[in-house]
Amino acid sequence: DAKTTQPNSMESNEEEPVHLPCNHSTISGTDYIHWYRQLPSQGPEYVIHGLTSNVNNRMASLAIAEDRKSSTLILHRATLRDAAVYYCFLLSGGYNKLIFGAGTRLAVHP
Amino acid sequence: GAVVSQHPSRVICKSGTSVKIECRSLDFQATTMFWYRQFPKQSLMLMATSNEGSKATYEQGVEKDKFLINHASLTLSTLTVTSAHPEDSSFYICSANGDYSEAFFGQGTRLTVV
Numbered sequence: 001d002a003k004t005t006q007p008n009s010m011e012s013n014e015e016e017p018v019h020l021p022c023n024h025s026t027i028s029g030t031d032y033i034h035w036y037r038q039l040p041s042q043g044p045e046y047v048i049h050g051l052t053s054n055v056n057n058r059m060a061s062l063a064i065a066e067d068r069k070s071s072t073l074i075l076h077r078a079t080l081r082d083a084a085v086y087y088c089f090l091l092s093g094g095y096n097k098l099i100f101g102a103g104t105r106l107a108v109h110p
Numbered sequence: 111g112a113v114v115s116q117h118p119s120r121v122i123c124k125s126g127t128s129v130k131i132e133c134r135s136l137d138f139q140a141t142t143m144f145w146y147r148q149f150p151k152q153s154l155m156l157m158a159t160s161n162e163g164s165k166a167t168y169e170q171g172v173e174k175d176k177f178l179i180n181h182a183s184l185t186l187s188t189l190t191v192t193s194a195h196p197e198d199s200s201f202y203i204c205s206a207n208g209d210y211s212e213a214f215f216g217q218g219t220r221l222t223v224v
Contacts, residue, residue: 034212034213036213036215038154041201041218041220042217042218043114043116043203043204043205043215043216043217043218044154044203044205044213044215045215046212046213046214049212085153096207096213097144097156097159098144098154098156098205098213099156100146100153100154100155100156101153102153103153
């Protein structure tokens with residue numbers, strides 16, 4: 001499995017933007033970059049994914065470096081509900097099993 | 111979006127009994143589902159891959175006779191924790207892949223063995 005590295009923790013204030021980084025220097029051409037998050041006492045939920053171009057959805061934006069060796073998940077205005085552990089994965093098409101690392105634990109302060 | 115439903119959300123059982131957890135894909139067919147276990151303050155640990163119509167594939171160190179997995183239809187996989195003991199108390203989570211490789215997770219089942 002291609003490996004990703006993320007900071008263990010980050011903090012933000014409510015209503016401020018948050019940039020969560022992920023490094024994936026061994027990414028291959030067919031790997032998609034996926035982000036998930038796990039809120040307390042819940043199963044993880046899908047956030048966003050992309051291949052080469054930046055992506056936006058109602059939850060977040062994904063900025064992908066030109067060389068694809070890193071990406072950043074952007075929460076434009078953090079809310080208390082965004083406090084969660086965020087996970088970055090590299091997935092190729094079809095059958096995928098997610099091997100979870102520690103992820104980034106995001107704390108959001110009022 | 112696709113939904114994966116897990117039941118029950120919480121269960122308390124006595125030591126030595128067995129507990130069955132269900133994982134259903136509600137609006138799509140899932141030939142493959144995954145089962146995870148999560149201890150407090152830790153990340154999810156993959157236990158096994160559930161394959162419809164065939165035997166599950168277990169990760170190293172996971173006892174297949176203790177954690178029985180059945181995937182009898184394209185929308186249902188079950189995990190049975192047999193002869194449960196307090197050390198099996200954990201948060202169990204299932205997932206299934208959607209059409210575009212994204213994973214959809216169940217709400218999780220918190221098992222407490224007393």
